[in-house]
Amino acid sequence: MDFNQEFITTIHDFDADVSYLEERLNTLSETIPMALLIPSLYEELQRPALTTIKEHLKSCNYIRFVNVCLYAETKEQYNHAVEFFSELPQQVNVIWTNGPRVKELISKLAEKKLDLSSYAGKGWAVWLGLGLSSQHADVIALHDADIITFDRSLVAKLFYPVMEPEFGIAYNKAYYTRLGAETRAMNGRAVRLFVAPLLSTLEDVLGRNAYLHYLRSFRYPLAGEFALTSVLAVNLRIPCDWGLEVGLLAEVYRNAAPKRISQVDLGFFDHKHKEVGAAPTEGLQKMCTEILSSILRTLTETESVVFSEGHQTAVQVKFRRVAQDLIRQYFVDATCNGIPYDRHQEEITVERFEKVIPIAFKKYLNEPVASRIPDWTRALAVMPNLREMLQVAVERDMADAKAAKV
Template identity: 55%
Template sequence: MDYKQELITTIHDFGCDINELELKLIDLTKETKTVVLIPALYEEIKRPALHIIRQELGKCQFVQTVIICVYAKTIEEYRETVQFFQSLPQKTYILWENGQRITNILECLRAKDLDLMRYKGKGKAVWLGLGLATLAGEAIALHDADIITYDKSYPLKLLYPLVEKEFGIAFNKAYYARIGENSRNLNGRAVRLFVTPLLSALTDMFGYQNYLRYLNAFRYPLSGEFALNSDLALNIRIPANWGLEIGLLAEVYRNVAEKRISQIDLGIFDHKHQKIGKSTNEGLQKMCLDILRSLFRTLTETEQVIITRDHIHALRIKYRREAQDYTRQYSLDARFNGLSYDRHQEEVIIEIFQQVIGESGEYFFADPSGALIPDWTRALAVMPDLREQLQKAVDEDSQV
């Protein structure tokens, strides 16, 4: 059995009693309020995953508030989203992130020289949602809207280590096995074929760096499921590109002592899959490009590592060797477990990712600062009642 612990605390599932934990968590949440935050596109209410999530969330007596940050193109789409979540027993807020009322608030911020209008995508949704969530509760769990295998144990496992004050945890991240539920494939290509061998190659190149050791301690560093306390939510910058998950870990690294960080086992997990993409402007190629830019930036900021073009050339070579070695191990693991595994296709993807490394380096040299939304404490310094204004906008939108 796996008991392994590293730089951060790993909370294994050794057959924990979910029902017993649920009763304890319900009791604990009498004192500590909890929130589940879900960034979503309108289109996802048409897909099976979000129907499952809604059904399971309805069973979660330990969740007091649910916040959905939705991108809807029309008032009709927004209304349909509100109606979709009306059945939830919790207090539920539908934040229309691109609606006119929210846009007006952000325009006021821009007039005060804090321009958040230029940020798009999931990062903006997460930033807005966290502001509202910190008004509603102390422990905030965030997850995506496309989880096929979702059940009530997911928010329970994310929230419990934060709500149990004796643990002293400020940030808890999920890890899991990405196994296709129907096709029985070994999924998680961006982690398996890019991030894992990349971290090994970077460690070979730059030696012991605490930040690399920290990232290596996470078993699934790209998981979009995590929980954090409200104080941390107000003090971290949210990445506004496809490197959100790895960039968020960098912010946690800067703001939280390692002993207050944990990861927890969600078991077998699956969600919607990204395509590789035809260029570094789309799909997993875009994701990996932004991930590496975030890694370069954080190594420079926190570890005083100087990145040169010679490093980029060497990294491409080392990465490919490391990744090819991992494919042998993945192949054996998959075959033993009766999983589908196309080793040739995996090597083709590695060759594509190798090219991404070169382009990512050039982007980093051109703009080493990256795309980070300023933290909430700065926004509140500009507009102290900003969260209350968001709350009012959400309430007024819901009456439309």
């Protein structure tokens, strides 16, 4: 059995009945309000995963607020989303992240010399959601809308470590076993075949490094599911590129002591997958480019590491060998568990990932400043009532949607 602890606190799944967590959360929620944040494209409403999530959330009585950060192309799509989530017993806020009222609010910030109008995507949705959630909740959890294997224990495991006052945890990140729900094949290629060998390679090339040691402590650094205190949430600069998850870990590193960080095992996990991509500008290759450039920037920012052309060559050469060794290990692990494993395809994927390394180094050199949205403390310094104005905008959007239905 795995009792191994990392540099950060690791909460294992020992196959216990988590109903006692829900009972404790029900008690704690009487004095500590919780908000669940779900970033979502409108398209997710057409898929079965989000319907399953909604059904499970109906019995999560300890959650006071469900804040959905929705990207919708039309008002009709937004209206449909409001109706879709209206079945939930919690107080629901559907934030139309690209809607006219939110855009108008952001334009008022721009008039005060804080221009956020260029930000978009999941990072923008997370920023808006954290801001709104921090207004009325002390603890916030986030998970995506495409989790095929979702059940209500997931949110209990995310919330509880941060909710329990005795623990002193400020940030809790998920980790899990990425096996296909139908094929049982090993998924999580970006972590297995890029991030894992990359971090090992960087540590070999640079020597022991505090930030790399921190990153390597996370068993699934690209997991998009986490919980945190609202105090921490308003102090994070949210990355606005495909390096969102690893960029957020960098922000947590800057703002929280390691003893206040944990990770929790959510068991078997599956959601929709990105393609590797035919070119470095597509799919997982683009994601890996953003991830590496983010790590390079953070190493310079936090550890004063200055990279040269020699570092790029060393990382690229070493990466291939470390990744190939891992593939042999994955093959043994998969075979012993009766899991299908295509070694040739894994090698091809590694070869594609290797090609993004010089691109990421070039991106780091040409764009040394990361694309991160200023934290909410800065936004509130510019416009102290910004969260209240956002809440009013959401309430008006939802009122219009409900009126349209009538």
